[in-house]
Amino acid sequence: MYITFCDTTLRDGEQTPGVHFGIAQKLDIAKQLREAGVDVIEAGFPASSPGDAEAVRRVAEEVGRDRSCTISALSRMMKADIDVTARALEPAARKRLHLFIATSDIHLENKLKLTRDEAIEKIRDSVTYAVSLNAFDEIQFSAEDATRSDFDFLVKALMTAVECGATTVGIPDTVGYTTPSEITETFTKLRKILPEHVTLGTHCHNDLGLAAANSLAALEAGAAYVECTVNGLGERAGNAPFEEVVMALKVRGDSFGKNTFTFGIRTEEIAETSDLVASLSGVSPAPNKAIVGKNAFSHASGVHQHGVMQNRATYEIMNPADIGLTANTIVLGKLSGRHAFADRCSQLGYSLTSEGIDHCFGRFKEIADKKSVIANEDIRAIVSEYLDSLEGRYWLNTFQIQSGNHIKAMALLTLDVKYPDGETETVTEAAPGEGPIDAAFNAINRIAGVEDAQLVSYNITAITEGTDALGEAKVKLKSADITCTGRGVSTDVIKASIKAYLNAVNKLINSRTK
Ligand code: KIV
Numbered sequence: 001m002y003i004t005f006c007d008t009t010l011r012d013g014e015q016t017p018g019v020h021f022g023i024a025q026k027l028d029i030a031k032q033l034r035e036a037g038v039d040v041i042e043a044g045f046p047a048s049s050p051g052d053a054e055a056v057r058r059v060a061e062e063v064g065r066d067r068s069c070t071i072s073a074l075s076r077m078m079k080a081d082i083d084v085t086a087r088a089l090e091p092a093a094r095k096r097l098h099l100f101i102a103t104s105d106i107h108l109e110n111k112l113k114l115t116r117d118e119a120i121e122k123i124r125d126s127v128t129y130a131v132s133l134n135a136f137d138e139i140q141f142s143a144e145d146a147t148r149s150d151f152d153f154l155v156k157a158l159m160t161a162v163e164c165g166a167t168t169v170g171i172p173d174t175v176g177y178t179t180p181s182e183i184t185e186t187f188t189k190l191r192k193i194l195p196e197h198v199t200l201g202t203h204c205h206n207d208l209g210l211a212a213a214n215s216l217a218a219l220e221a222g223a224a225y226v227e228c229t230v231n232g233l234g235e236r237a238g239n240a241p242f243e244e245v246v247m248a249l250k251v252r253g254d255s256f257g258k259n260t261f262t263f264g265i266r267t268e269e270i271a272e273t274s275d276l277v278a279s280l281s282g283v284s285p286a287p288n289k290a291i292v293g294k295n296a297f298s299h300a301s302g303v304h305q306h307g308v309m310q311n312r313a314t315y316e317i318m319n320p321a322d323i324g325l326t327a328n329t330i331v332l333g334k335l336s337g338r339h340a341f342a343d344r345c346s347q348l349g350y351s352l353t354s355e356g357i358d359h360c361f362g363r364f365k366e367i368a369d370k371k372s373v374i375a376n377e378d379i380r381a382i383v384s385e386y387l388d389s390l391e392g393r394y395w396l397n398t399f400q401i402q403s404g405n406h407i408k409a410m411a412l413l414t415l416d417v418k419y420p421d422g423e424t425e426t427v428t429e430a431a432p433g434e435g436p437i438d439a440a441f442n443a444i445n446r447i448a449g450v451e452d453a454q455l456v457s458y459n460i461t462a463i464t465e466g467t468d469a470l471g472e473a474k475v476k477l478k479s480a481d482i483t484c485t486g487r488g489v490s491t492d493v494i495k496a497s498i499k500a501y502l503n504a505v506n507k508l509i510n511s512r513t514k
C-alpha cells in the first residue's frame with residue numbers, strides 16, 4: 001500500500017507559538033519538501049490573512065507547477081474562504097482543497113454554537129459549492145476533534161462530505177487525546193464503513209507524546225494518507241514529526257503485519273529538511289529528539305563507544321547516512337569566494353536573490369575576519385537572520401552602551417525606520433536599564449512604541465565551539481495575545497541581542513497590521 005505523505009509544516013507548523021514564515025521562508029521550505037519527495041504540501045490557510053493567501057499563491061506558482069507534488073490549502077466551510085483558497089491555489093498543477101469543521105459536541109456547542117444538524121448542513125453546502133467551482137483536483141474534508149466526537153455522528157459527517165464529492169477524509173486527533181489501540185479501532189471501523197475509493201487520512205497531535213505512534217497505528221488500520229510536520233512543529237506540543245513517521249516505516253516496515261507499505265520520501269533529505277526548518281522557524285529540536293536531535297547518533301558511554309567501534313549495529317538501528325548525515329569536506333573561511341558561498345547556501349536549501357547573496361556574503365566576510373572556520377550552522381544563522389529582516393520596519397544603525405558595577409546601565413540607540421509607504425527616517429533614543437541588554441531593549445521599546453510588550457524569554461548561545469564563536473540571541477515577546485520570536489547573530493553578544501529584539505518587534509508590528 002502506498003502511503004501519501006502530506007506535510008503541514010507551513011500551515012499547522014506555523015501555528016507554533018512565535019513562529020512566522022514569510023514568503024521567502026515558505027518558498028525555501030516548500031522547495032526542500034518537494035526535494036524530500038513529499039506528496040502533498042499544505043502551504044497555508046489563505047483566508048486567515050492576505051499575507052498567507054499570497055504566500056500560498058507563490059508556493060503554488062513556484063513549487064507546485066510541475067506536478068511533482070500537490071499543493072494543499074486549508075479552508076473553513078464558508079463560500080468566501082473557499083473562493084480565496086481557489087484563487088491562491090490556482091497556479092498549481094495539482095490543487096487540493098482541505099475543508100474542515102469540528103464534529104465533537106464540545107467544539108460545536110462552545111466554539112461554533114452550531115447544532116449537529118447545522119454542522120451537517122455546512123458540510124453539504126461547502127463541499128457541494130467547492131465541487132461546483134471546478135477549481136480543485138482533490139477535495140479533502142477533515143472532522144476537527146474527530147477522536148472526541150460521537151462515532152455515529154462522525155460517520156454521518158464524513159459520509160455527507162463523501163456523498164457531496166470529497167475523496168479524502170481526515171480524522172484528526174486535534175488535542176492529542178487518543179491512544180494507539182483506540183485509533184486502531186476507530187480506523188478499522190471507518191475503513192469498513194466508508195466506500196473503498198475514499199482515502200482515510202490521519203493527523204495526530206502530540207499532547208501525550210503519542211502522535212507518531214498514533215499515526216502509525218492509523219496507517220496499520222487502514223489510513224493511507226498521513227499529515228505531519230518537520231521536527232514535529234505545531235500548536236501546543238506539536239504534530240506527528242515527519243522524520244519519525246518516515247523512519248519508523250523505513251526501519252520497522254517488517255512490523256506492520258500483512259501490510260507492505262511503500263512511500264515516496266527520500267530519507268537522505270531528512271537531516272537537511274530538519275536543519276532548514278529549524279533555522280527558518282527559530283525552533284531547534286531538543287538534543288535527544290528522535291532521528292534529528294543532535295545526540296540521535298552520538299554515543300557517550302565507553303561501553304557504547306566500544307560496541308559501535310566493533311560494529312555500528314550494536315547501538316545504531318539506522319545508518320546516519322540514511323537520513324543524509326554526511327561530513328562536509330569543503331570548509332568555508334575568509335579566503336572563500338562569493339561563488340563557493342552561494343553554492344553552499346543553495347546546497348543548504350536557500351534560494352537567495354543576487355541581492356540576498358551579496359548581503360549574506362558581506363556578513364559572511366565580516367564574520368570570517370573574526371572567526372577562522374565558518375560552519376554550516378553559522379551560514380544558516382546568517383541567512384535566516386537576513387530572511388527574517390526582509391519584512392522589518394526597524395533596523396539597527398548604531399548603538400552605544402554604558403554599563404558598570406557602580407553606574408546604572410544606559411543605552412543610546414539609533415534605528416533606521418522604513419515605513420510601509422516607503423518613507424524612511426532615523427530615530428535616536430536613550431534609555432536606562434538594569435543592565436546593558438535591558439537598557440537597549442528599553443530604548444527600542446520607546447522608539448517602536450511597544451512598551452506594553454513583555455519579554456517572555458531571552459537566551460544566547462554560541463552557534464559553534466570556541467571563543468570566536470558566533471553568538472545567536474533568541475527572544476520571545478508577548479503583547480496582548482500575540483507572541484513573536486526573534487533572532488540575531490553576531491560575534492558581539494550585545495549586538496546579537498539588539499538584532500534579535502528588533503526582529504521580534506518587527507514581527508509584532510507586522511502581526512498587528514495584518
Ligand atoms: O488539528 C486539527 O484538527 C487540524 C485541522 C484543521 C485539520 O489541524
Ligand code: ZN
Nearest residue numbers: 012172174203
Ligand atoms: Zn492540527
